[in-house]
Amino acid sequence: MTRTIKLADGKAIPALQWGNGSGGLNGKHDPALQYGITALKTGVKAIDTAELYKTEIATGEAIKQVGAKKEDIWVTTKNIPTTAENLKANVQERISNLTFKPDLLLVHNPFVPEEGKIAEFWTLLEDLVLDGTLEGVSLGVSNYRPQDLKAVLDVARIKPVINQLEYHPYVLSHLQPVLDIHAQHGIVTEAYGPLTPLLRHPTGGPIKPILERIAARLTKELGKDVDAASVLLLWTINKGIVTVTTSTNPKNIEKIVSIEGLPDLSPEEVKEIEETGRKIYFRHYKEHMTKDFPEPDLPSDL
Numbered sequence: 001m002t003r004t005i006k007l008a009d010g011k012a013i014p015a016l017q018w019g020n021g022s023g024g025l026n027g028k029h030d031p032a033l034q035y036g037i038t039a040l041k042t043g044v045k046a047i048d049t050a051e052l053y054k055t056e057i058a059t060g061e062a063i064k065q066v067g068a069k070k071e072d073i074w075v076t077t078k079n080i081p082t083t084a085e086n087l088k089a090n091v092q093e094r095i096s097n098l099t100f101k102p103d104l105l106l107v108h109n110p111f112v113p114e115e116g117k118i119a120e121f122w123t124l125l126e127d128l129v130l131d132g133t134l135e136g137v138s139l140g141v142s143n144y145r146p147q148d149l150k151a152v153l154d155v156a157r158i159k160p161v162i163n164q165l166e167y168h169p170y171v172l173s174h175l176q177p178v179l180d181i182h183a184q185h186g187i188v189t190e191a192y193g194p195l196t197p198l199l200r201h202p203t204g205g206p207i208k209p210i211l212e213r214i215a216a217r218l219t220k221e222l223g224k225d226v227d228a229a230s231v232l233l234l235w236t237i238n239k240g241i242v243t244v245t246t247s248t249n250p251k252n253i254e255k256i257v258s259i260e261g262l263p264d265l266s267p268e269e270v271k272e273i274e275e276t277g278r279k280i281y282f283r284h285y286k287e288h289m290t291k292d293f294p295e296p297d298l299p300s301d302l
């Protein structure tokens with residue numbers, strides 16, 4: 001079974017995705033190809049790549065080498081905002097690197113060449129859908145704050161279907177204004193860094209024992225090992241969030257794929273993780289996300 005989430009443009013996107021922009025793969029063709037092949041052979045159904053990662057060619061090659069049909073594998077790529085003159089060539093390069101049109105193209109960040117011209121950049125991108133260059137490709141954004149989303153939504157003929165950003169229980173309080181805009185405009189949230197509470201928070205914080213308790217329950221009930229990381233990824237999917245994780249460890253890749261076979265968490269468990277996580281603020285990927293977008297006054301470690 002592949003859990004999917006419906007986008008506003010009607011497409012069904014796989015909820016669980018494997019990315020090649022971290023885990024030592026960023027900028028490295030051969031490892032991205034090798035582990036892309038491992039991921040696909042293990043059962044991964046969606047790959048998240050980007051111009052910035054220089055892994056688009058490896059993504060296309062991995063799909064070809066395992067003999068998968070393109071229509072069975074979802075591919076998201078992202079472009080770096082560029083000038084009006086270069087944009088068409090830029091998106092054509094994404095397509096030629098992959099050797100097919102991506103299912104979803106995201107603007108990687110709001111750093112458009114001319115500061116403040118986020119809306120104008122979106123209009124240029126929409127023109128490429130309307131002139132056929134990006135026909136059939138869903139359009140979205142990444143790392144957009146409330147002010148960035150508002151600028152786009154004010155002019156959008158095609159609303160972004162997704163905003164991909166760092167998402168996990170410890171950024172929920174900070175992200176609330178972004179999530180409110182998503183809800184209002186039918187924009188699906190896509191998570192990267194979803195394992196941050198377990199991997200990057202100094203202690204794991206207060207959700208760690210909850211995740212471990214649920215992992216123990218599932219392990220007992222299912223008669224097979226389920227770890228806290230799998231529970232956190234399952235929580236993210238159960239929240240209706242498209243979830244991009246990664247691994248180059250075959251055992252962890254198997255665990256990621258086997259999340260599809262796990263039963264959903266109970267509504268009480270989903271709520272407990274959310275309510276506990278909300279009391280903490282901890283983010284790994286800061287960049288502009290904390291600029292002109294106030295951080296909550298919450299402890300970062302409990």
Ligand SMILES: NC(=O)c1ccc[n+]([C@@H]2O[C@H](COP(=O)([O-])OP(=O)(O)OC[C@H]3O[C@@H](n4cnc5c(N)ncnc54)[C@H](OP(=O)(O)O)[C@@H]3O)[C@@H](O)[C@H]2O)c1
Binds near residue numbers: 023195248256
């Ligand atoms: N749009 C953006 O600006 C942006 C920014 C960052 C990331 N991304 C995308 O999101 C993807 C994932 O980002 P992320 O690396 O931050 O995600 P993450 O899910 O928070 O962390 C991935 C790490 O988790 C480890 N892992 C996986 N399963 C595990 C398990 N069961 N137990 C313990 N560790 C486990 C992996 O290490 P092992 O290899 O050791 O298993 C991997 O390095 C990237 O590859 C990229 O495609 C996008």
